[in-house]
Each structure stands twice: as structure tokens, then as C-alpha cells.
Amino acid sequence: xxxxxxxxxxxxxxxxxxxxxxxxxxxxxxxxxxxxxxxxxxxxxxxxxxxxxxxxxxxxxxxxxxxxxxxxxxxxxxxxxxxxxxxxxxxxxxxxxxxxxxxxxxxxxxxxxxxxxxxxxxxxxxxxxxxxxxxxxxxxxxxxxxxxxxxxxxxxxxxxxxxxxxxxxxxxxxxxxxxxxxxxxxxxxxxxxxxxxxxxxxxxxxxxxxxxxxxxxxxxxxxxxxxxxxxxxxxxxxxxxxxxxxxxxxxxxxxxxxxxxxxxxxxxxxxxxxxxxxxxxxxxxxxxxxxxxxxxxxxxxxxxxxxxxxxxxxxxxxxxxxxxxxxxxxxxxxxxxxxxxxxxxxxxxxxxxxxxxxxxxxxxxxxxxxxxxxxxxxxxx
Amino acid sequence: xxxxxxxxxxxxxxxxxxxxxxxxxxxxxxxxxxxxxxxxxxxxxxxxxxxxxxxxxxxxxxxxxxxxxxxxxxxxxxxxxxxxxxxxxxxxxxxxxxxxxxxxxxxxxxxxxxxxxxxxxxxxxxxxxxxxxxxxxxxxxxxxxxxxxxxxxxxxxxxxxxxxxxxxxxxxxxxxxxxxxxx
Numbered sequence: 405x406x407x408x409x410x411x412x413x414x415x416x417x418x419x420x421x422x423x424x425x426x427x428x429x430x431x432x433x434x435x436x437x438x439x440x441x442x443x444x445x446x447x448x449x450x451x452x453x454x455x456x457x458x459x460x461x462x463x464x465x466x467x468x469x470x471x472x473x474x475x476x477x478x479x480x481x482x483x484x485x486x487x488x489x490x491x492x493x494x495x496x497x498x499x500x501x502x503x504x505x506x507x508x509x510x511x512x513x514x515x516x517x518x519x520x521x522x523x524x525x526x527x528x529x530x531x532x533x534x535x536x537x538x539x540x541x542x543x544x545x546x547x548x549x550x551x552x553x554x555x556x557x558x559x560x561x562x563x564x565x566x567x568x569x570x571x572x573x574x575x576x577x578x579x580x581x582x583x584x585x586x587x588x589x590x591x592x593x594x595x596x597x598x599x600x601x602x603x604x605x606x607x608x609x610x611x612x613x614x615x616x617x618x619x620x621x622x623x624x625x626x627x628x629x630x631x632x633x634x635x636x637x638x639x640x641x642x643x644x645x646x647x648x649x650x651x652x653x654x655x656x657x658x659x660x661x662x663x664x665x666x667x668x669x670x671x672x673x674x675x676x677x678x679x680x681x682x683x684x685x686x687x688x689x690x691x692x693x694x695x696x697x698x699x700x701x702x703x704x705x706x707x708x709x710x711x712x713x714x715x716x717x718x719x720x721x722x723x724x725x726x727x728x729x730x731x732x733x734x735x736x737x738x739x740x741x742x743x744x745x746x747x748x749x750x751x752x753x754x755x756x757x758x759x760x761x762x763x764x765x766x767x768x769x770x771x772x773x774x775x776x777x778x779x780x781x782x783x784x785x
Numbered sequence: 786x787x788x789x790x791x792x793x794x795x796x797x798x799x800x801x802x803x804x805x806x807x808x809x810x811x812x813x814x815x816x817x818x819x820x821x822x823x824x825x826x827x828x829x830x831x832x833x834x835x836x837x838x839x840x841x842x843x844x845x846x847x848x849x850x851x852x853x854x855x856x857x858x859x860x861x862x863x864x865x866x867x868x869x870x871x872x873x874x875x876x877x878x879x880x881x882x883x884x885x886x887x888x889x890x891x892x893x894x895x896x897x898x899x900x901x902x903x904x905x906x907x908x909x910x911x912x913x914x915x916x917x918x919x920x921x922x923x924x925x926x927x928x929x930x931x932x933x934x935x936x937x938x939x940x941x942x943x944x945x946x947x948x949x950x951x952x953x954x955x956x957x958x959x960x961x962x963x964x965x966x967x968x
Contacts, residue, residue, distance in 0.1 A: 553856025
């Protein structure tokens with residue numbers, strides 16, 4: 405598979421070398437200044453235009469968040485926790501407060517649990533829409549860049565009503581949530597999700613059933629079921645390979661056990677199935693949001709939780725938009741943790757990047773690579 | 786050394802070229818003066834103001850709001866801002882958030898590769914002063930430490946409206962500045 409990364413100079417084209425078989429290969433450096441890579445670099449070795457070796461070079465956004473958490477109060481850490489995946493902030497925040505509550509032994513009121521789930525699902529839709537818009541850019545489909553970003557604003561407005569911020573909410577705090585539902589939220593949420601489901605049909609028509617996309621995505625970047633499990637993939641990447649694994653069902657937390665939804669899986673494991681898993685999840689999230697605003701119980705939204713982290717160890721994990729996000733937290737009695745290990749979905753899915761790219765043509769790289777939904781900021785932390 | 790000089794002095798073509806280059810220098814000074822004082826300046830600045838093409842370099846999480854600003858609701862293209870892949874054709878770097886030490890080298894390299902005039906917008910608190918991550922071991926506290934910055938946008942992350950404001954401010958700055966002193 406991928407060779408150990410050798411020092412590659414910063415130029416675009418490194419060298420032409422002759423491999424053992426006598427074939428000429430060329431090492432290309434894709435990124436970080438590249439419309440198809442984001443904040444990371446892929447060192448791609450091509451033979452003709454077939455990719456024979458890929459070595460991801462992450463770390464362009466490594467900000468030492470695990471160390472910063474050790475220096476801050478557990479409440480002040482919440483904004484720091486959110487920054488790695490700013491488009492999926494509340495799910496990451498949820499993993500953090502879950503691990504804190506596990507050590508503190510605080511139970512969250514049911515209304516608080518429902519509100520958490522509501523924001524998580526809205527965030528999942530926003531994150532998937534952002535992913536879809538960038539996918540559109542990668543494939544040269546400008547309509548698919550504009551539409552999802554426009555529809556994402558529907559949910560951003562809704563979240564702004566609920567929390568007061570566009571994308572960085574810091575809404576979940578140990579013991580509950582910060583604010584209650586504003587008046588008129590339920591009607592607005594139902595209206596917007598119903599409108600959005602109609603829009604999803606149009607997405608199908610213009611993009612997902614379009615030969616422009618299907619001919620470039622079907623059978624490209626295949627990740628078999630065994631390989632996906634072996635590499636430790638998670639989230640839509642794993643479900644796109646036909647594995648039925650979703651923490652919302654397997655280890656229900658917050659309000660998920662009381663809600664009715666389905667986990668979407670696709671058996672093929674190619675770029676198209678991974679994309680369709682994202683689409684299905686957006687539909688399911690719309691259903692969940694409507695159920696929540698209908699079923700939400702009355703009562704307090706927050707229970708008082710101490711700012712101290714008692715001595716103890718906890719492992720809190722949630723299903724974020726890009727897969728399992730988890731915290732391994734060690735408390736030592738102060739208001740700061742002794743150590744916090746922070747693992748995100750993108751970090752785990754990084755192992756799948758060489759697996760989906762090898763053997764494909766260089767022109768298929770954007771399709772296969774971005775279908776993993778790898779968000780470099782989240783992976784580097 | 787002296788032999789070379791005598792050869793050059795004797796060569797009529799070299800002498801002519803030397804004389805010409807003095808005149809070319811004087812002429813170009815004159816052109817600069819004419820351009821900067823006359824209406825030509827306004828025409829050039831007008832063209833530069835409304836074709837600010839940013840480079841595709843994303844340093845951290847503010848890129849989400851940059852994406853939202855380029856998208857359907859806010860649409861930066863109405864200000865002439867069209868994200869473009871090629872460095873040679875771009876005029877603007879929007880530094881989107883935290884700059885790690887690893888990224889700072891690449892960012893400076895990209896800045897050096899761009900053609901003049903070039904402008905820099907530092908977006909987000911992290912690009913201004915380190916922001917939320919000011920005490921981290923792996924970041925550079927502020928973009929001004931390695932590139933000259935034209936406009937700073939505060940916020941963590943700044944709203945798309947703030948980015949639009951920054952672009953309007955940059956356009957105003959270009960409108961007022963002299964043609965040969967930009968970038």
C-alpha cells in the first residue's frame with residue numbers, strides 16, 4: 405500500500421524515476437494550494453495517469469487542541485472543541501459534554517436531551533450540504549455548489565434562532581443546553597424541513613441521476629466491506645461499504661432511542677454509494693427534526709452541573725456527521741482535565757484515502773477522494 | 786574586468802543600449818507620473834477593484850464561512866470575487882483562520898509566486914492575533930508576521946457579511962492608491 409513518506413520538496417513535480425518493473429512513474433504533490441485538496445497534501449505517484457501510490461501528508465491545520473484542553477477550564481474548552489469541525493460543531497460538542505457528564509454523574513433532563521438531538525441533526529444536514537457543495541465544485545458542477553450552500557442557509561437561520569450563532573453554537577453545556585426553544589420554532593422547522601425534502605428531489609434530478617455524475621462515480625474508488633472494517637473506517641464511509649454501523653442505533657444516546665429513523669447503508673462501496681448514504685441521511689435527519697418538535701416534552705432544559713471535573717475516567721462518543729467522534733477524558737479533581745484524547749471521524753477515515761485512490765486514474769481522484777468526506781481540519785485537530 | 790569594460794565601450798551597440806536604457810528609465814518615470822496623476826489611474830484601479838480573484842488556499846476553519854460567502858445567498862461574485870485555481874491569474878489571498886507553522890511556509894511561498902499587484906485579507910481572529918489558539922505550540926500568531934496584510938476581518942468565524950465588508954474596504958483602498966505602489 406502506501407510507502408513511508410519520504411521528504412518531498414515543495415515543488416509540484418518532484419522527479420521522474422524508474423520503478424522496478426521498468427515503468428516510468430511521476431510523483432505529484434497535490435495541495436495544499438489546490439482546488440481539489442483542501443488544507444492537506446496528497447503525494448501521488450502516477451504511472452501514465454494510473455495512481456500507483458498515495459501518501460497523505462496531513463498536519464497543515466494541527467493546532468494542538470488536546471494540549472489546549474489541558475490548560476483550560478472545562479467550560480472554556482467548549483469553543484476550542486468545536487473549531488476542528490466548524491460545520492459540524494454541535495456533534496463534537498456533544499461528545500465532549502457526554503464524557504464530562506459521565507465523570508460527574510450528572511443526568512440531563514429529557515427536554516435538554518431532545519434539544520441536543522435537534523441541534524445535532526440540524527448540524528448533520530448542514531455538514532452534509534457543505535460536503536455536497538464542495539463535491540459539486542470538484543466535479544465542475546457549479547449549480548451543485550450554489551444550491552446546497554443556499555439551502556444550508558435555511559438551517560443556519562433556524563440554528564441561529566435557537567442558539568444565537570450561525571455555525572459555532574457552544575450550545576451544549578454539561579447538564580443540559582443553554583437556551584430553550586424560541587416561540588414559533590416548531591412551525592418554522594416543519595416548514596423548512598418539508599421545503600428541503602422537496603429540494604432533495606431536485607438534487608436527485610440534476611445531480612445524482614445525472615450521467616455527468618453517475619458515470620464518474622459508479623465503480624470509482626471501491627472500498628470493499630472487509631477492507632473498510634479492516635482500516636477502521638467509520639460514518640458514511642463505512643455505511644457506504646455495506647456495514648450497518650451507526651452509534652445512534654448501536655449505542656443510543658440523548659433522545660435517539662425514542663425516535664424513529666433508519667440507518668442507510670449501500671452495498672457497493674464506490675463513490676456513488678457513499679454519496680447516496682449522505683443523501684439518505686439528510687432525508688432521515690429531516691424526519692427526526694419533525695419528530696422532535698412534535699414529541700418534545702416539557703420541563704427543565706438544564707440541570708446544575710459542577711464546574712469541577714472529579715477524579716475519574718470516561719469515554720464519551722457520538723455519531724457525528726463524519727463518523728464516530730470520541731473523547732477519552734481523565735479528571736483529577738480540578739476544573740481542568742488531566743488528559744483528553746480526541747478522536748474524530750475524519751481522522752479514522754484518513755486510512756481509507758490510499759485504499760480508494762490506488763488503481764484509479766488521476767482524473768478520478770476528486771470523485772473518489774472527496775466521497776470519503778474527509779475534513780482535514782477535523783482530522784488534524 | 787577592465788578588458789571587458791573597454792570592449793563594452795568600444796562596442797557601438799552596447800553604448801547605444803546603455804544610452805537608450807537611461808532614456809527608457811526617464812520615460813518610464815514620466816509614464817508613471819502621467820498614469821498616477823491622470824484619468825488613466827482611475828481606469829486601471831477600476832479594473833483592479835472589480836476583478837479580485839482569490840487563491841484557493843484554505844488555512845483553517847474560517848473556510849466554512851468563506852464557502853458560505855461564495856455560495857448562493859451571499860455570492861461574492863457580484864463584487865467580482867471569483868475563486869480561481871491558478872496563482873498567476875489571482876490577485877488576492879484570503880487567509881481563512883489559524884495559520885500553523887507548517888502552513889505559514891507554504892502561504893509565504895504562494896504569496897511570492899503571485900503576480901503584482903497582490904492583496905491580503907486576514908480573516909478571523911486567529912489570522913489577526915492567534916485568537917482562540919494563541920497559546921498553542923504549533924501556530925503563528927497573526928498573518929502580519931510573514932505577509933503584509935491589507936484588511937483584517939475580526940470574528941471567530943466572521944459572518945459572511947463581515948467578509949463582504951472587508952472586500953468593499955479593500956476595493957476602496959485600491960481606488961485611492963497609486964497604480965505603481967500597490968500590492
